[in-house]
Amino acid sequence: MDIVKNVLEKEQRDLERFKSIEVEKHIECRTDPGMLMCTDPNELDEKSLKSDKQKYLLDLTRDNVQILLNEIWELETDRVEECIVAKLPPPAYILPRSRKCPVAKQLTKWEKFAKEKGIKKTKKDKKTFDTELDKWVPTYGYKRAQAEKDKTWVLEVPKNADPMEDQFQKKLDMRSEKVAKNEVQRMKNIVRAKKVDVPRTGYLGPEAASSSELLTAATIAKSSTASVGKFQEKLTKEKVARGIGVKELIPGSKRKASHITEVPEKVHNLELINSVLSKKPKMDVDKAISVQKREAREEREANPQQKKPRKGGSKRSKKGGKIHSSKSKKPKAGGGERDFKKRAGGRKRR
Structure with missing residues (x-):
């Protein structure tokens, strides 16, 4: 009896360790073998979740995975080498992408030309045998x-070249120009791929200036001299920017351009002096009288003890003669005696 009891207990332990593949759910789970996804719409058991959260989630996960595996074992199988694989159907559930769909890389100018002409890129060998150096070089x-430096340790001077010119430096400069040209071409390919307007020369980035803006900038740069571009020589087929005001774009251009003339400086200065000397001064009588009155008032304020002229005194006319007021006394007669040294008043007899 003890032996039978032990066998039954062992079998029970095995059954507890290996659970059944049949899983019962109140609501049937939705599976998608193509996406290897199982969706469980059943509600969670709050009591079991609070009592032992880890065990409850582990059992729930095991049951759902078992349902998905049962669906996979019912699919058509195939043998690849030593493995048996299942042929998954097309996915029924569409998952949203975290990133946008990849697009085909736009061809460069050379790649497009090579594709049209049927030129295929061949892979070069890593090393080639150089007959001059008599060894394999990369x-x-x-x-x-x-x-390359060991190979070209001496360079021949061309017939028409300067004998004192450094041919090694010339070769380095040509190499630098070639690298710069390739870099400009690479930038143009990037701009062309982003569908941005490319200027005819150079690369200005996304904010590339238009031809009119470049022409305006050239006009301003040409006018930013001491003569405001008056004596700047024009290039062949040079265009001038239209629709721009020089005095608005270049501050002080009107003042600077006023003294710029085509006549010699000596003649210009003589004309200026003659125009200044030929002008006659204009005399403002009213202004002169007001200045004289102001000076007299300031003098009286500076010397308050000086006697003021009587109110009934004589007044002078504009012509310089005396005008006697009605309140002034008449001049006394000479009493029959006349002093010839003094000037007599009154009308002169003829």
């Missing part, structure tokens, strides 16, 4: 520059 990459 075709590109590491140690290629050193091999």
Whole structure:
């Protein structure tokens, strides 16, 4: 009896360890073998979740995975080498993408030309045998520059070139120009791929200036001289910006341009002096009288003890003669005696 009891207990332990593949749910789970996804619409058991959260979630996950595996075992199978694989159907559930769909990379100008002409890119060998150096040298990459330097340790001076010109430096300059040209072409390819307007020369980035803006900038730069561009020589087929006001764009251009003439400086200065000397001064009588009165008032204020003229005194006319007021006394007669040294008043007899 003990032996039978032990066998039954062992079987019970095995059954507890290996659960059944049949899973019962109140509401049937929705499965999508193509996406290897199982959706469980059943409600969670709050009591079991609060008592032992870890065990409850583990059992729930195991049951849902078992339902998905049961669906997969019912699919058509195939044998690949030593493995048996299931043929998954097309997915029924569409998952949203976290990133946008990849697009085909736009071809560069050279790649487009090569595709039209049927030119295929061939892979170069890493090393080639150089007959001059009598050894294998790298075709590109590491140690290629050193091999080229060993090969061209001496350079022939061309017939029409300057004999004192450094041919090695000239070669380096040509290489730098070639690198710069390739960089400009690479930038143009990037701009063309982003569908941005490319200027005819150079690369100005996304904020590329239009031809009219470049022409306006050239006009302003040409006018930013001491003569406001008066004596600047024009280039062949040079265009002038239209619709711009020089005095608005260039501050002080009107003042600077006023003294710029085509006549010689000596003649211009003589004309200026003659125009100044030929002008006659204009005399403002009213202004002169007001200035004289102001000076007299300031003098009286400075010397208050000085006697003021009587109110009934004589007044002078504009012509300089005396005008006697009605309140003034008449001049006394000479009493029959006349002093010839003094000037007598009254009308002169003829």
